[in-house]
Amino acid sequence: MYETWSELEAACRECKKCELCKTRTNLVFGGGNKDAEVMFIGEGPGEQEDLQGLPFVGRAGQLLDKMLLAIGLDRTKVYIANMVKCRPPKNRDPFPEEQDMCIDWLRNQVYLMKPKIIVCLGRISGMRLIKHDLKITREHGLWFEKNGTLMMATLHPAALLRNPAQKPEAFKDYLALRDKIREICTSTKI
Ligand code: URA
Numbered sequence: 001m002y003e004t005w006s007e008l009e010a011a012c013r014e015c016k017k018c019e020l021c022k023t024r025t026n027l028v029f030g031g032g033n034k035d036a037e038v039m040f041i042g043e044g045p046g047e048q049e050d051l052q053g054l055p056f057v058g059r060a061g062q063l064l065d066k067m068l069l070a071i072g073l074d075r076t077k078v079y080i081a082n083m084v085k086c087r088p089p090k091n092r093d094p095f096p097e098e099q100d101m102c103i104d105w106l107r108n109q110v111y112l113m114k115p116k117i118i119v120c121l122g123r124i125s126g127m128r129l130i131k132h133d134l135k136i137t138r139e140h141g142l143w144f145e146k147n148g149t150l151m152m153a154t155l156h157p158a159a160l161l162r163n164p165a166q167k168p169e170a171f172k173d174y175l176a177l178r179d180k181i182r183e184i185c186t187s188t189k190i
Helices: 005-013 047-052 059-070 096-113 123-129 157-162 164-184
Strands: 038-042 079-082 117-121 144-146 149-154
Touching: 005 096, 038 096, 038 123, 059 157, 059 164, 079 096, 096 123, 117 123, 117 164, 123 149, 149 164, 157 164
Parallel strands: 038 079, 038 117, 117 149
Antiparallel strands: 144 149
C-alpha cells in the first residue's frame, strides 16, 4: 500500500497492468475531496472522462451532479472513483480480469480515504464490492456493512438516462444517503 495520495497517483498513472492502457487517452484516477466521508464508485471512464481525465464529466455525470445537489452535496463534499481507471473500448463493461488488475488501486484509495460511506454506482461496482450476487433492481438503496464501512448500491446514472422512468426510485436512494450522512457523518454538513 502507498501511504500518500501523491505516491499512489503517480504509480497509478504509470499503470500498464492490462490492455486498457493501450487505448486510453487519459487515465481517470478519481476526483473530488479526498478528505470526504463519502465515496462514490462507478464502473469505468466513458468517452468524456477519457478525454478530460476526470470521473463522471459526461451526461451521466451531469445527472449525478443534479442528484447530489438535490441532497445538498457536490464534488467538494464527496470523492468519486471507478472500478477501472481506463476507458473500456466502446464503453463495454470492464472484463473481470481488467477489474482484477485494477482493484488494488481502488483498495489503496479506500485505505487512504477511510470513507464512512461508500455508494456503488451501478451493478458492476455493487457486485464486486458489496456482494457478488447483488441484485441491483431489488437491492439498490439497502445498506450493507463491510469492514466498518457502510455501503449501498444505486442504479447507475447512465442507466437512468436510458430509462428515465426509474429516476424517482433511484432518487429515494439519494434521500436515504442524505439521512445516513446526517446520522453518522461528522464533517459532512447537509
Ligand atoms: N460512468 C462511470 O461508471 N464512470 C465514469 O467516470 C463515467 C461514466
